[in-house]
Amino acid sequence: xxxxxxxxxxxxxxxxxxxxxxxxxxxxxxxxxxxxxxxxxxxxxxxxxxxxxxxxxxxxxxxxxxxxxxxxxxxxxxxxxxxxxxxxxxxxxxxxxxxxxxxxxxxxxxxxxx
Amino acid sequence: xxxxxxxxxxxxxxxxxxxxxxxxxxxxxxxxxxxxxxxxxxxxxxxxxxxxxxxxxxxxxxxxxxxxxxxxxxxxxxxxxxxxxxxxxxxxxxxxxxxxxxxxxxxxxx
Numbered sequence: 001x002x003x004x005x006x007x008x009x010x011x012x013x014x015x016x017x018x019x020x021x022x023x024x025x026x027x028x029x030x031x032x033x034x035x036x037x038x039x040x041x042x043x044x045x046x047x048x049x050x051x052x053x054x055x056x057x058x059x060x061x062x063x064x065x066x067x068x069x070x071x072x073x074x075x076x077x078x079x080x081x082x083x084x085x086x087x088x089x090x091x092x093x094x095x096x097x098x099x100x101x102x103x104x105x106x107x108x109x110x111x112x113x114x
Numbered sequence: 115x116x117x118x119x120x121x122x123x124x125x126x127x128x129x130x131x132x133x134x135x136x137x138x139x140x141x142x143x144x145x146x147x148x149x150x151x152x153x154x155x156x157x158x159x160x161x162x163x164x165x166x167x168x169x170x171x172x173x174x175x176x177x178x179x180x181x182x183x184x185x186x187x188x189x190x191x192x193x194x195x196x197x198x199x200x201x202x203x204x205x206x207x208x209x210x211x212x213x214x215x216x217x218x219x220x221x222x223x224x
Contacts, residue, residue, distance in 0.1 A: 002159070004157070029179065033202050033212075040217065041217070042205070042215050043203075043214050055210070100210060101148045101163040101212070103160065104160070105156075107155070
């Protein structure tokens with residue numbers, strides 16, 4: 001257990017539905033990251049926050065994806081109008097700003113879009 | 115464009131042997147190179163990093179080597195144990211974000 005938790009661990013949804021995932025980082029960490037991982041591939045960066053500010057968003061991320069970290073603590077990732085191509089593992093990680101290479105990852109949320 | 119890749123997708127070793135996992139990168143602007151380990155059903159776990167102005171860094175049973183001339187990164191694991199069996203990813207940090215490679219599966223046989 002790294003101290004980063006994600007909920008739910010698994011989500012099955014039908015195409016076109018909206019889904020929301022939650023991440024609770026290590027409380028002392030001011031940076032929070034979201035990644036997407038498909039089978040056999042490394043995690044793909046989606047976005048990251050420093051405290052409550054969203055500092056960067058991947059150009060590959062469509063406008064159906066949105067993330068928030070309203071109080072600089074937990075974060076949510078919402079996917080609207082899900083597509084089958086959204087099926088993947090969604091990973092959250094957190095770190096201190098000064099040690100951004102050492103990220104602590106949660107167990108992930110596995111999304112299956114039918 | 116940015117890319118981080120691996121030469122070998124799988125590596126099988128005997129317990130007690132040393133393991134070497136290799137990685138090629140293309141983005142010379144990255145300031146750090148990092149190795150992560152991912153066990154089945156878990157998120158990646160940080161192993162070790164190396165700053166771009168260094169060529170070698172050692173940790174506990176692990177050594178990372180960086181050759182900027184040929185844009186090559188390697189992870190050496192000494193006295194490999196069954197618990198080291200996992201997928202290993204190299205990653206590079208550029209503009210604050212991490213870009214991961216495809217991964218190498220390491221299998222350690224008792």
